[in-house]
Amino acid sequence: MDDRTRLPINLPGSRIVPRRLTEAVGDLAFPGDCLICDSWIEDARAGLCLDCRDELFDAAGPACQRCALPVGPFADRASGCGDCSGRRYGFDAAVAIGPYEGPIRHLCLRLKSVRGAWLAPRLIDVLAEARAEELANAEARAVVPVPLHPWRRLRRRYNQSEALAQALAHRLGLPMVRALRRVRPTSALWRVGRVERHRQMQGVFQTNQKSLEAILGVPVLLVDDILTTGATCSAASRALKRAGVGPVMAVVIGRVEGKG
Ligand SMILES: [Zn+2]
Numbered sequence: 248m249d250d251r252t253r254l255p256i257n258l259p260g261s262r263i264v265p266r267r268l269t270e271a272v273g274d275l276a277f278p279g280d281c282l283i284c285d286s287w288i289e290d291a292r293a294g295l296c297l298d299c300r301d302e303l304f305d306a307a308g309p310a311c312q313r314c315a316l317p318v319g320p321f322a323d324r325a326s327g328c329g330d331c332s333g334r335r336y337g338f339d340a341a342v343a344i345g346p347y348e349g350p351i352r353h354l355c356l357r358l359k360s361v362r363g364a365w366l367a368p369r370l371i372d373v374l375a376e377a378r379a380e381e382l383a384n385a386e387a388r389a390v391v392p393v394p395l396h397p398w399r400r401l402r403r404r405y406n407q408s409e410a411l412a413q414a415l416a417h418r419l420g421l422p423m424v425r426a427l428r429r430v431r432p433t434s435a436l437w438r439v440g441r442v443e444r445h446r447q448m449q450g451v452f453q454t455n456q457k458s459l460e461a462i463l464g465v466p467v468l469l470v471d472d473i474l475t476t477g478a479t480c481s482a483a484s485r486a487l488k489r490a491g492v493g494p495v496m497a498v499v500i501g502r503v504e505g506k507g
């Protein structure tokens with residue numbers, strides 16, 4: 248529930264509305280617009296109209312279990328696809344709703360701003376349904392967000408990966424553990440190539456000793472919004488594994504194609 252609905256509402260010329268009443272109002276369905284196509288929907292909490300929801304589920308086709316890129320329906324998905332075989336990642340498996348294009352790209356861009364934070368649970372609902380089997384196979388015991396550098400976090404007041412991790416933890420009934428710290432800021436990684444990305448990410452993450460105890464030796468889900476070359480999730484996974492946490496499954500909303 249949105250924090251604002253927990254506060255008493257001051258109606259003009261009235262006394263403060265009791266909290267119980269505002270909570271009851273929060274349970275009612277209000278119509279609204281679909282987040283993607285702006286068509287009218289009966290319950291705005293659903294966020295998406297049925298057509299757009301179908302489109303998102305269609306995007307969640309067969310994917311490589313190692314790097315989350317789409318693959319043909321008969322491909323061997325467990326041992327890596329044509330694109331990732333021979334590549335080394337820090338994580339053991341990866342899962343995305345689907346390719347970073349169309350509605351997935353649109354929603355990821357909106358999620359980047361704090362005003363889009365409420366999208367996180369909607370996207371996680373789609374992910375958890377579309378990728379239920381992969382998530383169950385991970386047998387994870389905790390959810391770990393990819394952190395932002397503290398300066399960036401302060402400037403943006405928000406980390407979309409943490410919003411997603413929180414929603415996923417809630418959905419799966421697992422704890423969210425802030426096990427990682429970003430100790431060095433990085434420049435905009437999309438400007439540089441694969442090798443440079445991996446080089447720049449070295450030593451960027453460290454673990455938070457205090458929060459590690461609960462997750463030592465257990466499988467975890469590492470959550471970010473998108474996966475491009477895998478440099479960020481690899482560096483974060485390596486930091487976790489060095490500290491004795493794992494196996495690690497990278498969980499993202501969109502998988503950027505064409506950059507590996
Ligand atoms: Zn729609």
Ligand SMILES: [Zn+2]
Pocket residue numbers: 311312313314315316327328329330331332
């Ligand atoms: Zn692959």
